[in-house]
Amino acid sequence: MAAAKNRAKELLRLAGEVFSELIAMTPNAPKTRLAKQDSVIGLDDVEDRASEMRFILGQEESGPIRNLTALVERAGVCIIPIAGLAGVDGLSAWVNDVPVIGIDPSAPGDRFRFGVAHECGHLALHNRHHDNVEREANRFAGALLFPQDDFDAAMVDKIKLQDFISLKSTWGMSIAATIYRAHELEYIDDARYRALQIQISKWRKTEPGAFKPSAGTLLPRLVEVNGGTAKVAEMLGVNAKHLAALVNWSHLRVV
Numbered sequence: 396m397a398a399a400k401n402r403a404k405e406l407l408r409l410a411g412e413v414f415s416e417l418i419a420m421t422p423n424a425p426k427t428r429l430a431k432q433d434s435v436i437g438l439d440d441v442e443d444r445a446s447e448m449r450f451i452l453g454q455e456e457s458g459p460i461r462n463l464t465a466l467v468e469r470a471g472v473c474i475i476p477i478a479g480l481a482g483v484d485g486l487s488a489w490v491n492d493v494p495v496i497g498i499d500p501s502a503p504g505d506r507f508r509f510g511v512a513h514e515c516g517h518l519a520l521h522n523r524h525h526d527n528v529e530r531e532a533n534r535f536a537g538a539l540l541f542p543q544d545d546f547d548a549a550m551v552d553k554i555k556l557q558d559f560i561s562l563k564s565t566w567g568m569s570i571a572a573t574i575y576r577a578h579e580l581e582y583i584d585d586a587r588y589r590a591l592q593i594q595i596s597k598w599r600k601t602e603p604g605a606f607k608p609s610a611g612t613l614l615p616r617l618v619e620v621n622g623g624t625a626k627v628a629e630m631l632g633v634n635a636k637h638l639a640a641l642v643n644w645s646h647l648r649v650v
Contacts, residue, residue: 411490
């Protein structure tokens with residue numbers, strides 16, 4: 396696992412360096428609209444930072460996000476496939492001033508999408524590690540995909556599992572993540588949360604309402620318009636096999 400994680404980090408570093416070079420030499424390529432920020436100091440700040448991210452992505456402050464991958468890439472974020480990390484859907488890093496996200500291409504569509512949002516959270520919230528970084532990134536992802544005002548409007552009295560299942564098709568967020576957000580925002584108490592967790596445990600890794608994840612297309616396009624993998628690898632002095640791995644989405648999960 397340690398070797399796989401180190402390889403993934405090296406791929407993130409390589410992706411950031413290649414992406415930076417190709418953006419600079421490609422006319423009309425998107426410029427990075429994200430910037431490193433100070434770490435947040437509380438969960439209310441996380442919700443605010445998620446709202447700011449929607450603005451950066453050119454998304455209205457309310458309503459579902461249809462294709463999160465495309466919006467994030469238009470904001471100048473490099474998204475690459477990273478496979479082989481057991482139990483890890485994604486990683487992210489700032490490579491100099493380039494934000495890079497690596498996502499497991501074999502993850503179900505809801506987990507893939509939440510993983511992109513989660514890693515956006517790390518990029519937007521954290522410039523240092525602390526005990527709550529994963530909780531904060533999860534809160535950010537939930538707020539980005541399903542803003543609190545929309546969530547407030549969607550919650551009903553005595554909400555049932557079927558209600559959460561119905562919300563998935565509209566908001567593109569897993570049933571498990573939506574239940575977690577309902578508990579975090581205190582729409583359901585601990586006992587109801589545990590009961591729902593028991594109910595959804597039967598689905599294990601694949602929930603109802605599966606949909607195909609949206610692959611990254613920006614880096615592959617940049618490589619293609621600059622002559623293809625072999626030419627770009629030679630031009631930038633990088634390993635062609637490693638570069639090919641950065642643009643290979645062939646393991647994308649098929650519903």
